[in-house]
Amino acid sequence: MAHPEGSTTLTPSSSQLLPYPHRSDNTYATSTRLSHQLSRTLYSKGKPQHPSQGLTAPHSNENVQKSTIFSNDMPGPPSHRHKNGSTGERFTHTVQFTPKAGRPTRYAKDLCPLPSTRCLHVLASERLQLWTPLHGRETARNVPTNLSPEDIHQISVVIGKSWEESTLAAYGSGLLNFHVYCDQKDIPEDQRAPASPLLISAFVSSLAGAYSGSTIDNYVYGIRAWHVLHGVRWQMDTAELEALLRAAEKTAPPASKKKKRLDKPRDAAVYSCLTTTFYAAARLGEFTVPNLGAFNGAVHVKPSDVRIELDRNGLRSTVFHIPKTKTSPNGEDVSWSRQSGDTDPEAALAHHLALNKPPEDAHLFSYLKNSRYRPLTKTEFIRMVAAAARRAGLEPRQGHGIRIGATLEYLLRGTPFEVMKVKGRWAS
Structure with a gap:
């Protein structure tokens, strides 16, 4: 068939010569007309027609060929590739679990x-990750079919x-005690996770009177963390567990109840700052400095800013003058x-001052290093x-939580709300 002068027969190979996104006007018109007619046919009132009915035939084979070429072979938008030619992909980064190089110590004879x-x-700090329950997230059957074992394992790693x-090590010790207890009681693997409330209560009861309350707390929180990490439901009754832990604290051996001495200068300063900020319902920034070079005697509290006052009933209070605050220059x-x-x-401050002996013109909670x-x-x-909170199995809090907690403590003690507003220096 002869073609008009100046026209070119398009073939699949020659279509690649057309620069994207250029297209033939004739082809575009033909394709658009076909689309409109197809829409009218499919959505016309009355009896639905077959999509091929009512379509206007193309004017020439050339137009059909052009339409086919551009609808199927038109190149799409350029793919995003790296310089080395590989296609970039998301969700490929993984967090790694790297076992420590040290060797674990031998188990005690009565704890093996x-x-x-x-x-x-x-190692104790690796037990939470490497000791696997019989029925955990990675052995579950009702998981999305397209997730690989590596995808599921990554959840536990993260x-x-x-x-x-330090928290992982404490939790690992609790996990060891729990499994030794289960071994001695012939508790099968499938009953250890998920652990029933009865099993956890029996385990805590077996520790009461032999361990300190904080140690038992860490052991229980370690078992719970093991459940969470491996996707096993924690079924313990909260009220029952709290009652058991309170009882464990009261029945702890006398040796474990001795007051811990804060012999390190920094520990003494931090603890004194914590108790002072809390019971004064102050802002943390009023008793600390932003950085090591930021201390300013005209802004920050010094030992010389501390005084003792007696009210008309002879009750003693320790007063701290903050030279400059956010609301009062x-x-x-x-x-x-x-x-x-x-x-x-009072005891915490006395211990800090006796141990660190900060100069009168220095920061109140300066410590020796x-x-x-x-x-x-x-x-x-x-x-x-x-x-310290993590070692105790508690969630860390932000600095402003100290002031909020102090307010709640005083209100629960029966302090009137208006009095608390004055103490906390709130305008409303």
Whole structure:
């Protein structure tokens, strides 16, 4: 067939010569007309017609050929490729679990689990990750079919990063005790996870009177963390568990109830700052400094800013003058009184001052490090308190949580709301 002068027969190979997104006007018109007619046919009123009925035939084979070429072979938008030619993909980064290089210590004779491929002899901090329950997330049957075992295993690896190394070690000790207890009681693997409330209660009861309350807390939280990490449901009754843990604290051996001495200078400063900030319902930034070089005697509290006052009833209060605050450029006073128990701010402050002996013109909570005084920064304070919370199996809190917690404590003691507003220096 002869073609008009100047026209070119398009073939699949020659279509590649057309630069994207250029297209023939004739082809575009033909394709658009076919689409409109197809729409009218499919959505016309009355009896539906077959899609091929009512379509206008193309005017020429050339147009049909052009339409086919551009509808099927037109190149799409350029793919995003790296310089080396490989196509970039998301969701390829993985968090790795790297076992430590050290060798685990030998088990004690009375704390040795039975040999098991699910409880390998590893470091205490690795037990949470490497000791696998019989029925965990990775052995579940109702998982999406397109997820690989590596995808599912990655969940446990990432969850394991939520605990500090010291917390993992404490939890690992609890997990060891739990499995040894189950071995002695002939508890099968499938009953250890998910552990029934009866089993957990029996385990806690077996520890009461022999361990400190905080140790038993860590053991229980370790078993719960093991369940969470491996996707096993934690079924323990909260009220029953809290009652058992309170009883464990009361029945702890006398030796475990001895007060812990804060003999390290930094520990004494942090604890004194914590109790002072709490019972004064103060802002954490008012008793710490932003960084090591930021101490300013005209802004931050010094030992010389502390005084003792007696009210008309002879009750003693320790008052701290803050030279400059967020709301008062001329400074404000905050105070606390002696408290009963280990959190007594008066005893904590006396211990800090006796151990660190900060100069009168230095930061109040300065502590000795390498024979030099270092002001207590807010970052260091939060880091130390967060580490202590994790060791105790508690969730770390932000600095403002101290002031909020203090307000709640005073209100629960019966302090009138208006009085608390004055103490906390709230305008409304």
